[in-house]
Amino acid sequence: MAGPTSARISLRHPLSVPQSYSVRSSQGSQLVLRGANPLFCVKLSKARAVVAAAMEVSKASLGLANRQPSKDVLETWRNADAVCFDVDSTVCLDEGIDELADFCGAGQAVAEWTAKAMTGTVPFEEALSARISLIKPSLSQVEDCLEKRPPRISPGIADLIKKLKANNIEVFLVSGGFRQMIKPVAFELGIPTENIRANQLLFGTSGESAGFDPTEPTSRSGGKAVAVQQIRQV
Structure with missing residues (x-):
């Protein structure tokens, strides 16, 4: 069976691809595209043909002219x-x-742990546990946060997902964040809630914080890759 194909792409504008990039083939099964400012990463597994995409949206890049993606990327x-x-x-x-965290008054301390988790300074599960211990969000706080600070969808994402669905390509959301925070995003984008792979906040009988579900793959380091692998096997 053919191995996975991956592409790493530099974007000058969200959801667009610059025309200048180099290609390197590894063992005949991997395609790597590199640019000066890598913002977008996709992986295609030919076993089930699953693309995993991660993008950091640069505010400085939003005003730049859109460019057509390369044939290989398409x-x-x-x-x-x-x-x-x-x-x-x-x-x-x-x-x-x-x-x-900011909504609950623990923004700075939690942001420091988030930075540690993103740079790999500490295991993700340790950082996740520490952040939840600092926030201790109740169910009502989570609901109030979503109402007063609704998630901001990145420019172009809604159109991209609409086009993917029009081509009968299933869309999943895989995150180290929490389902309760992601469900409104999935609803807005027309993604079924069963296609969310994320962590689960737990609450007591009175709505008080009871931590998170440690059995979710995304609660641990490398969990997103495990979640994508599980999707491939469906």
């Missing part, structure tokens, strides 16, 4: 049966857990 997306998007700083402009 083929990668068109041959996929499913696309898995990261959520924070990808589908959404913000980091959901940092937004919730």
Whole structure:
């Protein structure tokens, strides 16, 4: 069976691809495209043809002219049966857990742990546990946060997902964030809630914080890759 194909692409504008890039083939099964400012990453598994996409939206890049994607990139997306998007700083402009922390008055301390988790300074599960201990969000706080600070969808994402669905390509949201924060995003984009792979906040009988579900793959380091692998096997 053919190995996975991956592409790393520099974007000067969200959801667009510059024409200048180099291609390197590894063992005949991997395609790597590199640019000066890598903002977007896709992976195509020919076993089930799943594309996993992660993008950091640069505010400085939003005003630049759009460019047509290369033929290779278009083929990668068109041959996929499913696309898995990261959520924070990808589908959404913000980091959901940092937004919730700020709303609950623990923004700075939690942001420091988020930075550690993103740079790999500490295991993700340790950082996740520490952040939830600092925030201790109640159910009502989560609901109030979503009402007063609704997630901001990244420019172009809604159109991209609409086009993927029109081509019968299934869309998944895979995140180290929380389902409660991601469900409104999925609803707005027309993505079924069963296509969310993320962590689950737990609450007591009175709505008080009871931590998170440690059995979710995304609650651990490398969990997103595990979640995508599980999607491939469906």
